[in-house]
Amino acid sequence: GITTTTPCVKSFRFTQFTRHLFVIVEILPLNSIKTCKNSPLESVLRCEILRTGTLRGHYLSTRKGRDILAFQNIPYAKPPIGELRFRSPQPPEPWNGVLDASKKSRICIQRNIFTFDENVTGDEDCLYLNVFTPRKNGNLDVMVYLHGGGWLAGTASNVGPQFLLDRDLVLVTVNYRLGPLGFLSTGDSVCPGNNGLKDQVAALRWVQDNIAAFGGNPGSVTLFGESAGGASTHYHMLSQASQGLFHKVISESGTALGLWAIAPNGSSKHQAMKVASLLDCPTEPSRALVSCLKRRDASDIIKTDTAFMQWNIDPTLTFKPVLERSVSKDDEIFLSAHPLKLIVNASAVPWMTGITSADGAFVASRVFGKNLIDDMNEKFEFVGPLIMHYDEISKSNQQIVTKKLSDFYLNGGSMNRGTVSQVVNMFTDSWFLSGASEAVKLHVDSDAAPVYYYYFDYRGTYSYSTLYGK
Known part of the structure; x- marks a missing residue:
C-alpha cells in the first residue's frame, strides 16, 4: 500500500x-x-x-x-x-x-x-x-x-x-x-x-x-x-x-x-409507446410518457424485452x-x-473493418442448440425476415428474399444437421458481411482515407462458437 x-x-x-x-x-x-x-x-x-x-x-x-x-x-x-x-x-x-x-x-x-x-x-x-x-x-x-x-x-x-x-x-x-x-x-x-x-x-x-x-x-x-x-x-x-x-x-x-x-x-416512437403501455404509463404526449417512465423501476423497463419477441428471442x-x-x-x-x-x-x-468466417455461428447455435430447427423450417417465411432483419420491407418482397435465401444457401431444401455450415454462412452474410462489404465500397469510393478490409478465418483453442455451441 x-x-x-x-x-x-x-x-x-x-x-x-x-x-x-x-x-x-x-x-x-x-x-x-x-x-x-x-x-x-x-x-x-x-x-x-x-x-x-x-x-x-x-x-x-x-x-x-x-x-x-x-x-x-x-x-x-x-x-x-x-x-x-x-x-x-x-x-x-x-x-x-x-x-x-x-x-x-x-x-x-x-x-x-x-x-x-x-x-x-x-x-x-x-x-x-x-x-x-x-x-x-x-x-x-x-x-x-x-x-x-x-x-x-x-x-x-x-x-x-x-x-x-x-x-x-x-x-x-x-x-x-x-x-x-x-x-x-x-x-x-x-x-x-x-x-x-x-x-x-x-x-x-x-x-x-x-x-x-x-x-x-x-x-x-x-x-x-x-x-x-x-x-x-x-x-x-x-x-x-x-x-x-x-x-x-x-x-x-x-x-x-x-x-x-x-x-x-x-419504429422508435411505437416502441417507446409500447414500453409505456406495458408499464401503465401514458403513451402521449411524449413528455408525459417519459416523465412516467422515469418513475418506474429500471429492471421493470428492461423486462419489457420479452413483449417485443415474436419467435424465440427474435x-x-x-x-x-x-x-x-x-x-x-x-x-x-x-x-x-x-x-x-x-x-x-x-x-x-484510417479505417479497418472485417468479419470472422463464422460470425453467424452465434445465431445458428441457438437455432440448432435449442432444437428450433424444425420450427424454423416450418415457419421460415415468417422467421427468416425476423432473424435476418428484412421484416420491414413489404410482405411480397419478404417472400421473394426468403425464396432467394433458401435457393442460394440451402438449394431450396430445409435446414438440418447436415447444413450447419450453410446456415452459419447465411447468418454471417446477413448479419455481418453484407453491411461490411457495402460500407467498405462506399469508403473506398470516397477516397478520403485508407481503408483496410480483413477476413479472419483462424480457429484457436478458445472460441465463442464453442461457448455458444454449448
Missing part, C-alpha cells in the same frame, strides 16, 4: 506483494498536469492533476508477467438516474478525498438474451470507464474499446489488458447505457434517442481531457470495438458530435450499415440507433441522417 498526506506521494510502504501497490492520481485540466519530481517511483508513478479528483489504482500483470497500472470504475459522467434517465450524459461531479479505482467496473443494467439469461443484472448508475497503462513512458498511443452485445448487453469488464498491455500503449474500456435505457426514443426533442452512443462521445471527450495524465497521447487515439461496439465505432466516424476525438478506427464484425444497426423510420435488437429529428437546447444531435448519406462526409481517418 501507499501512505500519503499530500496529493504528491512522498512515502511508500512496500510488502512482498508489490503488484498490489496502490497508485494515486489526481485529476484537473490538461494544462494543469504536474509531475511529482520527488517521487521515489518517478519512472512508473507521477502525481497528475486532472479535473475531478484523486484516484487510487493498483497493479495488474499481463500475460507475459509485465506489471501495469490499472484504474477501474472511473466516472466519466453523472449517474444517469432519476431526472437524468433518458437524457444525454452530463459531466461528472468532482469528488473529495481519494476515489478507490481498484475495483472491477460495474455493468450497466441489462438482461443478456443472447445467453438466455432470465435475470436482470447490473446497475443504472454505470457510466464508468477503465484505464490500463504501463506508465513506462509518456505520450503512448491510446486504444479505446467499445464492447459488443447488440446494444442490449455486455460490459467494459468483458475484456482486459492482459494481452494488449504487453505492448507500450494505454487501453481504455467503456461502459455505456444499454437497451431502452440507452436507446429509447420518442422521435422528438423530449427523448431523441442514441443516449448510449452519446455516452461513448462523453467517454471519448474524457479521454481527450485526461488521458495524458495516464501516460497516453490524446493526439493518437484508436477507437475499436466488436459487433455492436464495431458498429458504434463506425457511427462515430459519421457523427459530427464525435469529430476530432479519435484518429484511427477498427470496426470488428459490425458497421453502421449492418441490417440490424439502425431503427427503421418511425427480433433480438429492439432498441438501437435512430435518426434524430430534433433535440432540446441542452442536447446535441448524434445522428442527423442515414449512414448511407453520412459516409460521404465521414471522418477522414
Whole structure:
C-alpha cells in the first residue's frame, strides 16, 4: 500500500506483494498536469492533476508477467438516474478525498438474451470507464474499446489488458447505457434517442481531457470495438458530435450499415409507446410518457424485452440507433441522417473493418442448440425476415428474399444437421458481411482515407462458437 498526506506521494510502504501497490492520481485540466519530481517511483508513478479528483489504482500483470497500472470504475459522467434517465450524459461531479479505482467496473443494467439469461443484472448508475497503462513512458498511443452485445448487453469488464498491455500503449474500456435505457426514443426533442452512443462521445471527450495524465497521447487515439461496439465505432466516424476525438478506427464484425444497426423510420416512437403501455404509463404526449417512465423501476423497463419477441428471442435488437429529428437546447444531435448519406462526409481517418468466417455461428447455435430447427423450417417465411432483419420491407418482397435465401444457401431444401455450415454462412452474410462489404465500397469510393478490409478465418483453442455451441 501507499501512505500519503499530500496529493504528491512522498512515502511508500512496500510488502512482498508489490503488484498490489496502490497508485494515486489526481485529476484537473490538461494544462494543469504536474509531475511529482520527488517521487521515489518517478519512472512508473507521477502525481497528475486532472479535473475531478484523486484516484487510487493498483497493479495488474499481463500475460507475459509485465506489471501495469490499472484504474477501474472511473466516472466519466453523472449517474444517469432519476431526472437524468433518458437524457444525454452530463459531466461528472468532482469528488473529495481519494476515489478507490481498484475495483472491477460495474455493468450497466441489462438482461443478456443472447445467453438466455432470465435475470436482470447490473446497475443504472454505470457510466464508468477503465484505464490500463504501463506508465513506462509518456505520450503512448491510446486504444479505446467499445464492447459488443447488440446494444442490449455486455460490459467494459468483458475484456482486459492482459494481452494488449504487453505492448507500450494505454487501453481504455467503456461502459455505456444499454437497451431502452440507452436507446429509447420518442422521435422528438423530449427523448431523441442514441443516449448510449452519446455516452461513448462523453467517454471519448474524457479521454481527450485526461488521458495524458495516464501516460497516453490524446493526439493518437484508436477507437475499436466488436459487433455492436464495431458498429458504434463506425457511427462515430459519421457523427459530427464525435469529430476530432479519435484518429484511427477498427470496426470488428459490425458497421453502421449492418441490417440490424439502425431503427427503421418511425419504429422508435411505437416502441417507446409500447414500453409505456406495458408499464401503465401514458403513451402521449411524449413528455408525459417519459416523465412516467422515469418513475418506474429500471429492471421493470428492461423486462419489457420479452413483449417485443415474436419467435424465440427474435427480433433480438429492439432498441438501437435512430435518426434524430430534433433535440432540446441542452442536447446535441448524434445522428442527423442515414449512414448511407453520412459516409460521404465521414471522418477522414484510417479505417479497418472485417468479419470472422463464422460470425453467424452465434445465431445458428441457438437455432440448432435449442432444437428450433424444425420450427424454423416450418415457419421460415415468417422467421427468416425476423432473424435476418428484412421484416420491414413489404410482405411480397419478404417472400421473394426468403425464396432467394433458401435457393442460394440451402438449394431450396430445409435446414438440418447436415447444413450447419450453410446456415452459419447465411447468418454471417446477413448479419455481418453484407453491411461490411457495402460500407467498405462506399469508403473506398470516397477516397478520403485508407481503408483496410480483413477476413479472419483462424480457429484457436478458445472460441465463442464453442461457448455458444454449448
